[in-house]
Amino acid sequence: MNDRDGIADLLARRGVSRRALLKYATYLATVMALPPLAARAIAQGLAKARRQSVIWLSFQECTGCTESLTRSFNPTLEDLIFDMISLDYHETLQAVSGAAAEAARLAAMRENRGKYVVVVDGSVATKDGGVYSTNAGKTNLEVLKETAEHALAVISVGTCAAFGGLPHAHPNPTGAVPVSQIITDKPVINISGCPPIAEAMAGTIAYLITFGKLPDLDHLSRPKSIFGDSIHDRCYRRPFYDKGMFAKSFDDEGARKGWCLYEVGCKGPVTYNACATLKWNGGVSFPIQSGHGCLGCSEPDFWDNGGFYRPLSSSTSHPGAVVGGAVVAGIAVGGLGALLARQRRERAVRDLEAKEQERRS
Amino acid sequence: MSLLEFARGPALEIALGAFAFGVAWRLLSLLALPWSRDRSVARPAAPSALAAAAGGFVRRMWPARPFRRSDLWVTLNGHVYHIGLAIVVFGLAQHIQFIKGLFGLQWPNLPTGLVSLVSVITLASLTVALARRVVSPVLRLISTANDYFSWLVTALPVATGLLAQSHLGARYETLLAWHLLSVALLLAWFPYGKLMHAFLVFLTRGETAILYRRRGVQS
Ligand code: HEM
Ligand code: SF4
Numbered sequence: 001m002n003d004r005d006g007i008a009d010l011l012a013r014r015g016v017s018r019r020a021l022l023k024y025a026t027y028l029a030t031v032m033a034l035p036p037l038a039a040r041a042i043a044q045g046l047a048k049a050r051r052q053s054v055i056w057l058s059f060q061e062c063t064g065c066t067e068s069l070t071r072s073f074n075p076t077l078e079d080l081i082f083d084m085i086s087l088d089y090h091e092t093l094q095a096v097s098g099a100a101a102e103a104a105r106l107a108a109m110r111e112n113r114g115k116y117v118v119v120v121d122g123s124v125a126t127k128d129g130g131v132y133s134t135n136a137g138k139t140n141l142e143v144l145k146e147t148a149e150h151a152l153a154v155i156s157v158g159t160c161a162a163f164g165g166l167p168h169a170h171p172n173p174t175g176a177v178p179v180s181q182i183i184t185d186k187p188v189i190n191i192s193g194c195p196p197i198a199e200a201m202a203g204t205i206a207y208l209i210t211f212g213k214l215p216d217l218d219h220l221s222r223p224k225s226i227f228g229d230s231i232h233d234r235c236y237r238r239p240f241y242d243k244g245m246f247a248k249s250f251d252d253e254g255a256r257k258g259w260c261l262y263e264v265g266c267k268g269p270v271t272y273n274a275c276a277t278l279k280w281n282g283g284v285s286f287p288i289q290s291g292h293g294c295l296g297c298s299e300p301d302f303w304d305n306g307g308f309y310r311p312l313s314s315s316t317s318h319p320g321a322v323v324g325g326a327v328v329a330g331i332a333v334g335g336l337g338a339l340l341a342r343q344r345r346e347r348a349v350r351d352l353e354a355k356e357q358e359r360r361s
Numbered sequence: 362m363s364l365l366e367f368a369r370g371p372a373l374e375i376a377l378g379a380f381a382f383g384v385a386w387r388l389l390s391l392l393a394l395p396w397s398r399d400r401s402v403a404r405p406a407a408p409s410a411l412a413a414a415a416g417g418f419v420r421r422m423w424p425a426r427p428f429r430r431s432d433l434w435v436t437l438n439g440h441v442y443h444i445g446l447a448i449v450v451f452g453l454a455q456h457i458q459f460i461k462g463l464f465g466l467q468w469p470n471l472p473t474g475l476v477s478l479v480s481v482i483t484l485a486s487l488t489v490a491l492a493r494r495v496v497s498p499v500l501r502l503i504s505t506a507n508d509y510f511s512w513l514v515t516a517l518p519v520a521t522g523l524l525a526q527s528h529l530g531a532r533y534e535t536l537l538a539w540h541l542l543s544v545a546l547l548l549a550w551f552p553y554g555k556l557m558h559a560f561l562v563f564l565t566r567g568e569t570a571i572l573y574r575r576r577g578v579q580s
Contacts, residue, residue: 233528244453244470244476246454246470262454262455269534270534300363311455313462315377315459315462315463316366316370323381326378326380326381327381329386330383330385330389334388334389334393335390338390341390342394342395345395
């Protein structure tokens with residue numbers, strides 16, 4: 001494949017019709033919450049566009065994000081996304097390795113200076129100079145800084161890259177940080193999730209290519225089209241929440257009847273993602289539909305937020321010791337106060353009696 | 362740390378600590394004081410202290426006949442928001458889960474719609490109570506900052522709870538954080554201000570009733 005090919009030529013060569021491209025563009029427009037007319041713009045944009053050079057960096061991660069992208073039930077979608085981009089470097093997917101792979105990365109950076117997009121999955125280790133995660137003898141920290149320097153934009157794929165994720169969980173032994181903490185002079189788009197939804201990723205890249213600008217982002221730099229609503233706002237079990245009908249365990253009557261999973265730990269009310277609408281595996285299902293509460297995986301620090309199976313409204317700390325200590329302290333201070341009052345009273349009575357005696361004698 | 366994380370963690374923990382300390386301190390510093398014995402001779406028909414206290418407490422939940430005209434609605438309104446608060450705090454599933462997390466106790470919840478309705482009534486009733494305090498010259502004269510602040514910290518959780526429930530005004534996690542912070546404020550203030558009456562009312566009314574019955578007051 002040649003970077004200088006237009007996407008249209010490439011698709012034509014692969015037997016993808018204009019009609020199929022339009023259909024795909026319509027789908028992406030829906031995913032990105034764009035008006036129907038935008039589909040044509042996306043189709044035209046995609047057809048005209050040069051294939052976007054993408055450098056994919058994998059840091060402290062589990063490869064689940066790449067799995068999510070490449071193992072979707074809708075293969076044409078991922079085929080298309082990989083046709084639209086020129087994936088110049090991806091450690092897991094590329095054929096070459098070692099020095100040749102590094103050379104490919106450096107070549108792509110040179111040839112597309114200022115125009116390439118860096119996709120990162122995984123968090124960045126920073127403790128002790130970042131030695132806890134290295135590749136080809138370089139720390140992730142070095143590679144990220146070097147690669148992002150002349151990039152057009154950076155896309156953090158997955159909660160690890162976006163917010164630190166599992167490596168960042170307490171006690172964070174590697175000093176893991178999100179990409180946005182290192183790259184502060186470039187637009188960074190966060191597509192969080194553990195893993196993120198494949199369509200969220202494809203839609204964002206398509207948007208970037210066709211419109212040449214970033215989509216609308218929320219306060220955590222996530223595309224609003226995907227992360228605008230909470231799971232809870234779009235959850236089909238919501239009527240049960242609103243009525244106060246909750247499954248108390250995973251195998252009780254309520255669970256069998258499909259009641260709300262709030263009491264078994266669902267974090268849907270404070271989690272923003274499109275799982276409840278786009279769903280997974282080509283729209284087959286999503287965790288809540290399969291009977292498990294939402295873990296909140298697209299939100300910062302979801303590992304440390306008080307336990308997956310504890311209801312959202314239970315306190316995240318264990319205040320037993322504090323409350324117990326406070327009661328003991330309260331009793332001590334209160335008892336001391338009462339004791340002093342008693343002594344004062346006894347003294348006053350003694351004084352009175354002494355005076356009375358004096359008066360009599 | 363986000364506002365919600367702060368509210369669910371340190372804020373509630375500190376507030377619960379302040380609440381527990383204050384309640385223990387105030388109760389013990391009162392109860393461990395020397396009690397002066399009543400040296401009067403009890404009337405022959407005087408009931409036991411316990412019966413007198415219990416009877417007097419129940420009796421004073423309703424205005425006596427001479428005061429019925431002036432006090433009926435005020436008393437009724439007081440009952441409305443007290444019972445309303447109890448229903449909301451102990452009836453909503455989310456609240457029960459919070460209490461279960463603390464003490465392990467659990468009971469069946471009320472339908473959320475019912476709790477929301479009761480919340481609205483409670484808030485209205487609290488507003489009436491405040492209005493009366495401001496409008497009545499006598500009440501206004503004897504009201505201090507303590508009274509107004511105690512009203513505020515009681516009404517805030519109800520108002521923010523309703524907002525959170527209806528997703529009005531901000532993102533849900535922000536509304537929820539406000540709700541929890543308002544609850545933390547309520548807990549932290551509770552034993553140090555007039556809200557402590559929730560514990561002390563039993564002592565004061567009981568004491569008064571014992572005194573009265575001993576002297577032959579009929580009820
Ligand atoms: C005096 C009044 C109230 C008190 C003391 C109170 C107290 C609490 C407490 C302690 C929590 C759990 C805190 C946590 O998440 O760690 C809570 C959660 C909650 N409260 Fe209230 N509350 C009051 C009124 C209300 C009202 C009037 C409503 C609305 C009908 C309401 C709706 C909620 C909801 C929906 C949650 C759980 C939200 C979630 O975690 O998803 N509250 N409240
Ligand atoms: S299952 Fe979760 S997301 Fe769905 S209504 Fe219940 S709490 Fe909300």
